[in-house]
Amino acid sequence: MNKRRTAIALVLALAVAVAQQHACSLASAAAGPRVIVVGAGMSGISAGKRLSEAGITDLLILEATDHIGGRMHKQNFGGINVEVGANWVEGVNGEKMNPIWPIVNSTLKLRNFRSDFDYLAQNVYKEDGGVYDEAYVQKRIERSDEVEDSGEKLSATLHPSGRDDLSILRCNGSTIST
Structure with missing residues (x-):
C-alpha cells in the first residue's frame, strides 16, 4: 500500500x-x-x-x-540475493519487435525463450519460500484483468485532449485553476 x-x-x-x-x-x-x-x-x-x-x-x-x-536491483528471496528485472527483454517475437532487442543482442548474444504464461498460476512463489495456491493466484490474475479492462473503458470515455483533467497551478504565490 x-x-x-x-x-x-x-x-x-x-x-x-x-x-x-x-x-x-x-x-x-x-x-x-x-x-x-x-x-x-x-x-x-x-x-x-x-x-x-x-x-x-x-x-x-x-x-x-x-x-x-x-529494474536493476537485487532482492533477498528465501535467503538468496536474486537480481530482479533487467534480466530479460520482452517482445522479441512478433510483428513489432522491442527496439532494445537488436542493441542488447548485438553485444550479449542472449538466448531466446518463449513464454506463453500457460502455467503462471501454478508457479508463483512466496518470498519466504513455497508456492502460492493456484486458485488464489488465478483469482488475483482475473481481478487484475478486470481492473485493466475497467481502466481501458474509462480512458475511452475521456476526451483525447485531456480537457476533462483538472489542473491546479501555483505561480509566484497565486493559485490558478484550469
Whole structure:
C-alpha cells in the first residue's frame, strides 16, 4: 500500500510541477529549458546525462522508489540475493519487435525463450519460500484483468485532449485553476 501511495504522490507532484512549469514559462523563458525526468532507471539517468551534456542543467529526476537503477536491483528471496528485472527483454517475437532487442543482442548474444504464461498460476512463489495456491493466484490474475479492462473503458470515455483533467497551478504565490 505504501508503494501505491508513493506512486500516486509522485504522479500528483509531477502533474503539479509540469503544470506550474507551463504556467510560469513566460516568466522564466530567458533562463532556458527546465526539464523533469520521470524515473531514475537506466533510461532516466541516461536522459539526465544527455540533457546535461547538451547544456540543459535546470533538470530534476524524480524517482518513486527508495533507490536508483530502476529494474536493476537485487532482492533477498528465501535467503538468496536474486537480481530482479533487467534480466530479460520482452517482445522479441512478433510483428513489432522491442527496439532494445537488436542493441542488447548485438553485444550479449542472449538466448531466446518463449513464454506463453500457460502455467503462471501454478508457479508463483512466496518470498519466504513455497508456492502460492493456484486458485488464489488465478483469482488475483482475473481481478487484475478486470481492473485493466475497467481502466481501458474509462480512458475511452475521456476526451483525447485531456480537457476533462483538472489542473491546479501555483505561480509566484497565486493559485490558478484550469
